[in-house]
Amino acid sequence: MFKNYLKTALRSLFKNRFYTAINIFSLTVGLTCCILITLYIVHETSYDRFHTKGNRIARVIMEYNFGGGSTTTGNFTSTKVLPAFKRQFPQIEEGVRMHQLERVIAYEDKLFTEKKVMFADSTVFNLFDFPLLQGNPKTALSGSKKIILTQTTARKYFGNTDPVGKILFMSSTRIPFEVTGIMADIPANSQMRFDMLASFSSLEANQERTYWNANYTTYLMMRSPDDIKTVEAKISAFIKEEMKDQGSVHLTYFLEPLFSIHLQSPYDSFEPNNNILYIYIITGVALLILLIACFTYINLNTARSLERAKEVGIRKTAGATIKQIFVQFMGESVVLTILATVLTVIAVWLVLPLFNQLTDKEIPMSLFYSKTIILSLLGAVLIIIVLSGSYPALIVSRFQPIKVLKGSFARTSSGNALRRSLTVFQFGISLFLLVSTFIIQKQLHFIRNKKMGFDREQVIILPSDSKIMSTIAAFKAELKKVPGITYVGRAQHSPHNIIGGYNMRSAQMPSNAQLNVKADPVDEEFIPAAGLEVLYGSNFSEKDIANVQDYTFDMDPALKNFPFIINETAARQLGWEPSKAVGQKMFLDDTRPGYVKAVIKDFHFASIHNPIGPLVLFPTQWSSILLVKTTKGNISTILAGLENKWKELAPHRPFQFKFLDDEFNSMYTSEIRLGKVFNIFTGISILLACIGLLGLCSYAAQQRIKEIGIRKIMGAGVTDIIRLMSADFIKLSLISMAIAFPLAFLSINKWLQSFAYRIDINWWLFALAAVIGLALVLLTTGLLAARAASINPVKNLRTE
């Protein structure tokens, strides 16, 4: 019996190669999407879970406010937090302070810029499970100037020789660090993924004077998981006591459980966080794709079942029961689904690297063999078999033999409603995704092309350090000798993303009424290099910059007089019309008294998720970046020229450059990624929906084959038949639009609300999606209708 089923199944699958192929194809695509997304979700939710004591660990979040203006909250603390908290709260068993920096590392003739050099207290191994392959976790980081390398990093510097005991040189000043251990490479699902781990004491930052100077990350490990809540509740009162001399200043701390940081915290860890919202969106999309694939399968198979009707009739007259027929057809879906599953495994294996590229993750193929993934694959397969296999099998097994064998297939309306609603649903999803994609792409286009108020083209960012700064004037002059370079400005932050919290007040405001403000210490060439527009007053002069040199840290602030350049928003917040601000007295943190030298036009110095805030530029002697403005020209020659100069002037540091444009784009990585994900999934869902439509349409064509024949004999042309056949589907797609468009409008509008500057949703975006949708419907149905219409009618009518 089974052999007979299998034979018929395989022969019939083979005979209808085209249907079988698209059937398996759509299932494979659906399953592959699903598996990839499950992999992604499993990966994202597994962050930091490998730390066995992780449920007792929390990160400290700082919140402060200088009695006016807005409150600042973030993942930074001063070095005092850990010792002070540990003394105060017995629930804290252990803690670690960490700080990640970019450092130049030299060993013999090797010179690299290491982006992820972590400094941590020696207790780091008590909290986190970072296994040491060599060295003793208790002593490896105790003492200054000790460093542990990951396996990969060790190989990079030392090849196959044993690095332990060797000396690496750090920074432009070539500070020696002793290698005291080798640790395993950090897994991809970790919120910190440093390449080197140096002792915290090497930073010489440890102090217990102040809670300010908050540049470090503190993790605390409690004695039990519940202690996180207990301690957090007591922090506020403790800090109030500690800060009682500091007037109206508000300061407190929160604790974030380690496991919730990656997906739920608004504050990044050492690696970028993910937003739980995007996880939900992506899960939703995965389920939609799987549903579409199932619906396609149902529509195709029901269509095909008509071709098998005769066989069913014969089998029934040969004595087959409904159950036997049902089992036979279910068996065929099982065969198809198993084939698709095998292909899915291959497809996942092939596509995973591309998927990793798209999501900027390093999901290993080994994750595929985990229990969760295997179970969810089996689950999905089961859903497909039960959902999509059973319906056609049910329909088929209920065929009445006399009807199907007579050839006069009564046009039953049963199941029609279901298949139509599946099509409406499928098309609705596709149109929903299509419109969303249009709007996301338009917003991305808007971001890329919005006038930010500064030039981001032809601007190169170079790093700077103390060695370069010691001869900066000559350094800049030499760089400008490279043909094509017009300005070399210095700054602490690039103009696309100015961070760092300062306070400001005008001389008229009382000293406790501080306003939070972003500020960037710069030199006189920053404004022309960044292409900022001075509205009133004039740019810094060389003399302004030179003057600051005399302002030492211990000097009496009253003797200082800083020239400030502020933006329009800052002027207004300080209470002046921008045109009347020049010359006014103001303070930037009470340590910097001065006057407004110029007002610049507002520009976007942060992500356009936020409205433009106040900004102050002030002169400085020390900078961390150089902003090189070039003329339009051959960028590679300019870069080659710059590199030659660099090697000559700063041999202690590898030549490393970034384009401001790229840096700007990287601020919108998650949006750009969302755009790409939507592009791909929209494409897939439209493809699957069209295949499903093809199935439904060929079903209709077969059902109406007699009608078409008669109409042709009556004189209907091919176009008349196409019109007749398509009208129905056009109606269906109009219903899908009526459902999908309002939903798309609502959800995408919500996403747009997260941008302070955004596009308007135009009606023509919907019109475009509608036109594309209708065109696809016409194309798919038209093709089949044309085929049905071109068959000789005499053939169709002869069955009677």
Place this chain on the structure above:
Amino acid sequence: MIQLKNIFKWINTGRNRVFILKDINLEIGEGDFVSIMGPSGSGKSTLLNIIGMLDEASEGQYLFNDTDVFSLKEKQRSQLYKENIGFVFQAYHLIDELTVYENIETPLLYHNIKQSERQSMVADILDRFNIVGKKDLFPSQLSGGQQQLVGIARAIVTKPKLLLADEPTGNLNSSQGEEIMELFRKLNEENGTTIIQVTHSEKNAGYGKRIIELLDGRIEKN
């Protein structure tokens, strides 16, 4: 063997009730060979389908070997059908994807017959019908007459007591038709299989022992 009592069959089209069969009373004994004749639309095929348990009457009683067919549950009825009835169609209705051998084997599968037994039963029939050489061919590779031969072989391989044939020679030329009719007569005489056939042709009807003429759903001549 078969007793039909006051069988009515109608379909409702809008407000009108169209009668296909009207008050059919019929008895057919074991070993009979009956030809049902009548013009198009007289209800021949419907009557055959009711006898073959593929269709139900709207009213009346059908006793098959003293079992009331209409009162049976679906499962019991299909069991009764499976054990007793074989069907031959005008359009042969072979499964295109299966070979001659596999087509004939199909009903045996639904009768839960063991593999070895199946082989000998199919081989037996192939031999009897002189189509051993064709056993691995697909239906599309056969002539109409050969296909109908396979159709009949398939219908009788389970040794049904009742063979129903709906215009079995309708698609065949006269010499092929005669061949089939001779076969029917042999089945009837040698195996004692009861045969009921629907036919248009006086000549084919003559092969039977008894002719029933239908007109407008009524039995005109018995």
